[in-house]
Amino acid sequence: MHALCIPPFRSFHASWSLTPAADAARAATMVHAGASPSWEQMWAAGLQPGQAFDVGSASATLLGCLSRDSYAGRTGMRALVPGCGRAYDALALVAHGFDEVVALDLAPTAVQSARAFLAASEDAGAARVTCVEGDFFEHAGTYDFIWDCTFLCALDPSVRMRWAERTRTLLAPDGVLAACVFPIAPNKVGGPPFALSPQLLKDLLEPAGLRCEVVEVDDSERHVPGAMKGGNLPGTALLLARPAAAS
Numbered sequence: 001m002h003a004l005c006i007p008p009f010r011s012f013h014a015s016w017s018l019t020p021a022a023d024a025a026r027a028a029t030m031v032h033a034g035a036s037p038s039w040e041q042m043w044a045a046g047l048q049p050g051q052a053f054d055v056g057s058a059s060a061t062l063l064g065c066l067s068r069d070s071y072a073g074r075t076g077m078r079a080l081v082p083g084c085g086r087a088y089d090a091l092a093l094v095a096h097g098f099d100e101v102v103a104l105d106l107a108p109t110a111v112q113s114a115r116a117f118l119a120a121s122e123d124a125g126a127a128r129v130t131c132v133e134g135d136f137f138e139h140a141g142t143y144d145f146i147w148d149c150t151f152l153c154a155l156d157p158s159v160r161m162r163w164a165e166r167t168r169t170l171l172a173p174d175g176v177l178a179a180c181v182f183p184i185a186p187n188k189v190g191g192p193p194f195a196l197s198p199q200l201l202k203d204l205l206e207p208a209g210l211r212c213e214v215v216e217v218d219d220s221e222r223h224v225p226g227a228m229k230g231g232n233l234p235g236t237a238l239l240l241a242r243p244a245a246a247s
């Protein structure tokens with residue numbers, strides 16, 4: 001097996017992709033455009049906490065969001081983290097009060113890494129996280145809260161409308177999607193991560209039947225992938241979206 005390079009990701013111009021040869025192989029073997037096998041290759045190459053996109057802890061953007069409002073006010077509320085990686089954010093959602101958090105990832109090694117992180121955390125809340133290996137586009141369920149953090153930006157742009165529709169399908173009638181809009185980098189070309197903007201998410205989510213609210217985040221709440229720590233960060237915003245029929 002050849003060694004795969006995990007990019008240092010010091011600058012946002014860096015990519016989360018593998019080598020050019022691996023990118024070409026990915027294009028040829030993709031199951032569908034939103035389920036690239038390159039993610040498993042990246043994880044299986046030994047992605048460590050704090051490398052590439054991995055923050056090493058819960059996203060500051062999520063912690064800021066949860067500090068401003070209560071999203072788990074009833075018993076029995078469920079949250080979903082699609083493309084969860086090591087599931088740091090899932091544990092933060094349990095701490096916020098969700099009774100069950102489903103941490104979903106396509107890559108088997110990501111799911112193993114999430115389970116290992118949760119087991120090592122010695123946090124009793126870890127028992128409320130269910131790690132699921134699977135494709136978001138095939139996932140079924142009903143959730144009160146969905147936290148999208150560097151999941152949309154990791155997906156091929158051709159599947160964005162399907163991402164919005166699947167997100168809408170998975171949300172309870174009074175559910176909330178919270179999305180970390182990152183990286184906001186207007187001049188960035190290509191990806192992953194593909195550049196996002198609040199307007200781009202609105203243009204995807206409003207036709208799917210969601211009302212959107214954009215929340216500006218201050219520096220302390222910016223999303224910081226591990227390999228970007230101390231570097232030149234692209235912007236972050238928070239977007240909250242609710243089914244349009246909900247009052």
Ligand SMILES: C[S@@+](CC[C@H](N)C(=O)[O-])C[C@H]1O[C@@H](n2cnc3c(N)ncnc32)[C@H](O)[C@@H]1O
Pocket residue numbers: 016034035036039040053054055082083084085086104105106107110134135136137149150151154
């Ligand atoms: C950029 S990483 C972000 C991981 C995590 N949210 C974080 O911030 O550390 C994107 C993750 O999405 C997962 N992924 C990609 N396509 C997916 C799909 N169709 N369904 C579920 N997970 C997927 C990848 O395996 C990868 O772990």
